[in-house]
Amino acid sequence: MRGMYQEDLSTRNQGFTLVELAIVITIIGLLIGGVLKGQELINNARVTATIAQIKAYQAAMLSFQDRYDQFPGDFSVALTRVPGCTTDNYCSNGDGNSRVGNYYTGAAIGTIQTGTAVPAVETSNYWKHLAMADLISGVNPSANPASPVFGKTHPSSPFGGGFMTVFGMHVTGSKAGLWLVLSNTLTGTTAYLPSAQNVLTPARAAQIDRKMDDGRPDAGYVQSPDNGTCDSGSPGFIGKVMNMRTKRPA
DSSP: OHHHHHHHHHHHTTSOOHHHHHHHHHHHHHHHHHHHHHHHHHHHHHHHHHHHHHHHHHHHHHHHHHHHSSOTTTOTTHHHHSTTOOGGGTOOOOOOSSOSSSEESSSOGGGGGSOSSTTTTHHHHHHHHHHHTTSOOSSOTTOOTTSOOBTTTBOBOTTSSEEEEEEEOSSTTSOOEEEEEEESOOSSSOOSSSGGGOOSOHHHHHHHHHHHSOSOTTSSSSOOSTTOBOTTSSBSEETTEEOTTOOSOO
16 A cells, blocks of 8 residues: 555656646736736826826925015025025025026036026026925925935936926927926936936826826927937837837836
């Protein structure tokens, strides 16, 4: 009996049965499905949080204008009127010309976020003035604009990178004005469109655009910059729709 039992056990241990294999495949499928669903929920939550951030910054800027009648950062008497704004914490006045920072003409965007003198410093003071007026959180009001960092001088984003302001034509042919830009790069001399600055995949960018605007990357007040190239080398959008074939940031 002992020998027969050992022989049967040896035979049984030679491999999986079809039933056992099917169970394993089902479990793996459920695990993969759960992971993908969980990642989708996380990304949806990030989209919601990003939209809430953008709307909060819009409301903060309008409140600042109502209170002081000038743009944050550009405020010409900030040292006198904004609470806590002193030279000791690197706060300063703007020039009051109704622009925040230098006029953007397609130059390296990183270079217009790192200045310490007016008007360049206005891009960092934009966030400093809002924070000192108690209208936003997420930045350090005492941070030195000479060393801009997301999460200190500029607010960070749920997708990584963070927000900066650009005054000018953000997209060729668009209206000149103050744009809020989501970017992965805050400093440096790189041009505006390289993949190093990409934060969102086309799918997430389109999701935000549909929820906030018209869903078109080349129109409205939510736009993608001049069909920039994705990390994968593919265009960010094709025609008037986002390029969903790429899964990497665009």
